[in-house]
Amino acid sequence: MFDTVLIANRGEIAVRVIRTLRGLGVRSVAVFSDADADARHVREADTAVRIGPAAAAESYLSVDRLLEAAARTGAQAVHPGYGFLAENARFARACADAGLVFIGPPAAAIDLMGDKIRAKETVRAAGVPVVPGSSGSGLSDAQLADAARGIGMPVLLKPSAGGGGKGMRLVRSEAVLAEEIAAARREARSSFGDDTLLVERWVDRPRHIEIQVLADGHGNVVHLGERECSLQRRHQKIIEEAPSVLLDEATRAAMGEAAVQAARSCDYAGAGTVEFIVPGRDPASYFFMEMNTRLQVEHPVTELAVSIAGTGGLDLVEWQLRVASGEKLPFGQDDITLTGHAVEARICAEDPSRGFLPSGGTVLALSEPQGDGVRTDSGLSEGTEIGSAYDPMLSKVIAYGPDRATALRKLRAALSETVTLGVPTNAGFLRRLLAHPAVASGDLDTGLVEREAAGLVDDGVPPEVYAAAALLRHDALAPEPLRAGTTGIAGAGSAPGAGAGGETSAHRWTDPFSVPSGWRLGGEAAWAVHQVRVPGQDPMAVRVRGTAAGAELLLGDGAPVRARLLDVTATRLSVECDGLIHTFAHASGPEGSWLGRDGDSWHAQVHDPVEAALLGAGRAGGVDSLTAPMPGTVTVVKVAVGDEVVAGQSLLVVEAMKMEHVISAPHDGTVTELDVTPGSTVAMDQVLAVVAPAPTPQETPQGTSPETPQEES
Numbered sequence: 001m002f003d004t005v006l007i008a009n010r011g012e013i014a015v016r017v018i019r020t021l022r023g024l025g026v027r028s029v030a031v032f033s034d035a036d037a038d039a040r041h042v043r044e045a046d047t048a049v050r051i052g053p054a055a056a057a058e059s060y061l062s063v064d065r066l067l068e069a070a071a072r073t074g075a076q077a078v079h080p081g082y083g084f085l086a087e088n089a090r091f092a093r094a095c096a097d098a099g100l101v102f103i104g105p106p107a108a109a110i111d112l113m114g115d116k117i118r119a120k121e122t123v124r125a126a127g128v129p130v131v132p133g134s135s136g137s138g139l140s141d142a143q144l145a146d147a148a149r150g151i152g153m154p155v156l157l158k159p160s161a162g163g164g165g166k167g168m169r170l171v172r173s174e175a176v177l178a179e180e181i182a183a184a185r186r187e188a189r190s191s192f193g194d195d196t197l198l199v200e201r202w203v204d205r206p207r208h209i210e211i212q213v214l215a216d217g218h219g220n221v222v223h224l225g226e227r228e229c230s231l232q233r234r235h236q237k238i239i240e241e242a243p244s245v246l247l248d249e250a251t252r253a254a255m256g257e258a259a260v261q262a263a264r265s266c267d268y269a270g271a272g273t274v275e276f277i278v279p280g281r282d283p284a285s286y287f288f289m290e291m292n293t294r295l296q297v298e299h300p301v302t303e304l305a306v307s308i309a310g311t312g313g314l315d316l317v318e319w320q321l322r323v324a325s326g327e328k329l330p331f332g333q334d335d336i337t338l339t340g341h342a343v344e345a346r347i348c349a350e351d352p353s354r355g356f357l358p359s360g361g362t363v364l365a366l367s368e369p370q371g372d373g374v375r376t377d378s379g380l381s382e383g384t385e386i387g388s389a390y391d392p393m394l395s396k397v398i399a400y401g402p403d404r405a406t407a408l409r410k411l412r413a414a415l416s417e418t419v420t421l422g423v424p425t426n427a428g429f430l431r432r433l434l435a436h437p438a439v440a441s442g443d444l445d446t447g448l449v450e451r452e453a454a455g456l457v458d459d460g461v462p463p464e465v466y467a468a469a470a471l472l473r474h475d476a477l478a479p480e481p482l483r484a485g486t487t488g489i490a491g492a493g494s495a496p497g498a499g500a501g502g503e504t505s506a507h508r509w510t511d512p513f514s515v516p517s518g519w520r521l522g523g524e525a526a527w528a529v530h531q532v533r534v535p536g537q538d539p540m541a542v543r544v545r546g547t548a549a550g551a552e553l554l555l556g557d558g559a560p561v562r563a564r565l566l567d568v569t570a571t572r573l574s575v576e577c578d579g580l581i582h583t584f585a586h587a588s589g590p591e592g593s594w595l596g597r598d599g600d601s602w603h604a605q606v607h608d609p610v611e612a613a614l615l616g617a618g619r620a621g622g623v624d625s626l627t628a629p630m631p632g633t634v635t636v637v638k639v640a641v642g643d644e645v646v647a648g649q650s651l652l653v654v655e656a657m658k659m660e661h662v663i664s665a666p667h668d669g670t671v672t673e674l675d676v677t678p679g680s681t682v683a684m685d686q687v688l689a690v691v692a693p694a695p696t697p698q699e700t701p702q703g704t705s706p707e708t709p710q711e712e713s
Contacts (some may be wrong), residue, residue: 001325002026002076002101007045008066008091009081011296011379012395014041017079020317029073031066035389036395040381047073053409054389055367060084063091067098076597077101077324079317083391084296087114087162105293108268112576113291116160116196119266123288126259126265132276141181148177148199157181159188160196162369165235167191170202187660190635203277205445208232208246209286210275211259212302215268216321223256224306224314225338227298229275230444231433233356234659238430238449240298241343242305245404246283255286255567256333262291271295271316271321280445295320297346297396300377304342304400309335341404343411345434351390351424353459353536357630358656360386360684364422364587364594365571373400373407376414386423388632388656388681394425404442416598421587427599432456433701436480458600461534463555464582465595469604470530470542471551471565472593478547487638527554533607535685553577571659624643626663626689628682632656637678643671645691652688668694 005021006029007014014030018041021028030045035054042048049069052059061067061084070078078095080103082087092107101226104110113119118139120130130671137160148155148171157180159167167188169180185195212224228244229237247255259274273292279285295316302315308331323329351359363384368376378395388396399411417430433439433456436449527543534540543554544563553563561578568574573586573595585596592605636653640646645665652663673690676682 001321003075004029004075004079005030005079005103006066006070006073006075006100006117007041007079007081007319008060009079009084009086010036010039010041010060012377012393013081013083013297013379015044015379016377017081017317018044018313020321022253023315024318024321026321029069029075031060031069033389034383035387039384040379043381044495045230045482048075054387056084056389063094066091067094067100070095070098070100075100077103077321079103079320080294082294082297089114089293101324103270103320105268105270105272107267109268110293112266113272113293114161116158117196117291120695122265123262123291126261128262128265128288129286131200131203131289134198137196139197141185142179144181144197144199145177149174151199151201154202154204156200156202157184158198158200158461159194159268160198161194162188165232168196168235170235183660186636188658190655196427200353203287205280205447206230207244207278207280207444208237208275208289208446209246209278209284210273210292210296211256211261212296212299212316213259213268213272213274213327214316214323215263215270215272215324215680216329217269217326218328220332221263221268222258222331222333222336223259223327224302226252226299227296227645228444229298229689230446231439231449232446233449233453235446237298238346238426239433239439240301240342241341241407242301242403244337245340245410246280246444247280248283251283251286258286258288260263262288266291268293271299275553297393298344298667300375300396300398301344304375304398305340307337307339309337333564340400340402341407342398342400343404343407343434343468344396344398345411345415345427345430346393347395347397347418347420347430348426349386349394350426351536352426352429352453353406354629356426356453357661358388358392358632358659359424359612360388360666361423362386362589363420364589365419365596366421367417367419367585368395369397369417373410374398374414375400376418380420388630392659394423397427405440408440418584418599419596419601421585421594421596421601422589424601424603425599428458428601429453429456429597429599432458460535461537461540461602462582463558464575464577464580465534465584465602465604466532466540466542466555467563467577468565468573468582468595469532469593470544470553471548471563471575472568472604473530473532473606474528474544474551475548475565475568479497510678531607531609533605535605535611539607539609569583602664624666624669624690624692626651626666626686626691628654628684628686628688629661629663630654630656631684632661632682634676634678634680634682634688635660635677638676639671639674639689641674642670645669645671651691654688656680663688665691667691670694 004027007017007295018028026234030041030048031051032042048539051065085091087106087112092102095102100494123128154172169184171180191197208229215221216503227242229240262274273296275289276286299316349359350356367381375398399407401407412434418427527545530542531539548565550564552560565578566574574583587594595602632654635655639651647667649665650662669691672692
């Protein structure tokens with residue numbers, strides 16, 4: 001076994017590898033970019049080395065800097081994790097040339113399986129069924145289009161290099177084929193440095209099932225059962241489970257043997273995954289899609305659901321290390337069984353209410369469930385900054401039970417307890433997805449999430465969120481806030497402690513005219529108006545009179561209700577509203593308060609209508625302004641000021657977390673303002689360009705009319 005291993009990655013997978021290294025008594029070396037200087041994986045490693053600026057190309061993708069870090073720290077081996085250079089044959093060879101063990105398969109196997117075209121040809125020769133599609137490498141756009149027409153619509157465009165669903169495009173109409181080929185090439189080039197594409201027949205309502213394989217350097221290859229990965233969005237997995245409810249024992253054995261043959265066909269060693277596309281109505285008709293020559297994000301469900309006779313539990317990272325150090329597998333296929341059920345949910349920095357666009361921010365409050373059949377693999381800690389430079393996945397929550405229903409129930413409960421305030425995530429969406437009848441019954445396919453997403457997005461704001469936010473602000477504006485630890489939207493306030501019933505523990509006289517209670521001499525109490533805004537929603541006017549410990553409250557045009565704050569601390573609060581008590585995770589930030597519940601979160605901000613009007617003055621507003629839908633980088637600018645455009649025309653492309661978003665003209669008109677250039681870094685909702693609408697035929701210059709000519713002066 002090695003003494004020191006360098007982890008050429010970041011985030012949750014780096015933390016995951018460090019955990020196994022620590023258990024084996026192996027010294028861990030982390031690497032970090034400037035953006036990750038305070039990251040969790042840096043703090044948990046035995047040694048950490050700075051390798052460059054935030055841009056991945058100059059840090060995590062720099063082979064030279066990674067090898068230099070290994071040399072400086074005396075590392076004997078390199079674990080690549082997943083993503084970045086994990087499936088880069090050049091990196092594997094460079095490690096070998098530097099005298100380092102690459103903890104993964106041989107470079108030749110990475111090369112072969114990394115080229116999806118050659119991989120299909122190789123496994124087909126080994127007797128593994130493959131998806132019908134184009135053949136040959138380096139096809140031109142015209143050749144790809146011809147192949148697509150020959151297969152028949154719909155088709156799937158895929159980068160030959162890389163994986164993870166990036167660059168994949170489902171094309172249903174020939175009319176958009178050329179545009180989709182260009183976009184797929186651009187995304188493939190950006191993600192993998194290689195824009196070679198292939199085209200495959202699209203299998204309608206398919207299921208995505210993969211087989212985990214493990215091979216040593218002595219000719220032994222086994223499979224560790226399957227994982228169902230059909231719940232996907234934009235061709236990227238979000239929920240995975242083991243085993244699949246679709247497969248019977250005969251199909252499981254046949255697919256497992258096909259995966260073993262695929263691994264043997266490229267002289268594989270280490271942990272790898274063979275992915276199959278399976279028609280839901282005919283699971284025996286499975287097709288090879290690709291082989292991932294690395295550890296998979298979803299490997300924990302296999303670790304929890306697989307039992308191996310004579311071992312103390314399965315740790316795939318440990319077996320990667322043991323195989324790489326030359327050990328033989330001490331078990332065979334007959335020693336492996338599937339026991340119970342495991343399900344994993346990927347927590348990503350994205351906002352479901354904004355079409356799942358990437359999000360960002362600072363983690364202000366964090367709670368990640370562990371224990372009682374629940375495991376969280378995470379790279380987060382409070383204070384972590386989530387930017388747009390890297391993949392949006394933050395953590396994974398995994399649940400295990402003796403059966404599928406129990407595992408699903410445990411995972412839903414764990415997602416309810418997951419708190420990541422300060423950064424919008426998909427945790428609440430995933431919790432609702434797991435409760436969907438089709439998911440509960442196991443009637444899955446890769447299009448299910450896209451079909452049902454609209455009904456699973458919680459795009460409204462519960463009234464108690466507005467009530468809590470307004471009462472927090474109301475309390476913060478008082479000269480002596482009524483409860484300890486209360487933090488309002490406008491800032492923090494503190495006072496002697498308050499009990500759960502809302503009574504202060506210290507009583508001092510306060511000038512009634514200085515308290516925002518609405519108190520009047522000889523008249524009915526006045527309302528204090530608090531304008532609360534949650535991003536993506538219209539501002540809500542909340543009227544309050546009384547104190548936060550006991551107030552009357554009006555939400556918009558609703559009827560007055562009794563409300564009060566209870567048990568307010570820096571991390572949690574309860575609010576009683578119309579006789580119901582609601583409890584939230586709570587955090588205060590520089591731009592307002594965050595409230596979280598059941599995996600969902602809301603950023604409650606003060607809205608000043610006068611300030612908003614002043615900020616908007618002098619700039620075209622409404623649909624004329626094109627704003628950034630996510631924090632990211634402008635990669636393409638197709639227009640200039642003065643250009644005339646038509647509705648739907650592509651004007652700019654913004655990229656964040658390896659995802660492209662095309663900004664199109666909202667209407668016919670003229671570009672009157674362009675605030676960005678290629679390479680510009682933009683914030684969410686930042687104005688990028690303004691398109692003034694073209695005048696309609698009925699419009700005439702001011703001061704004229706069609707009937708009466710303008711008088712001469």
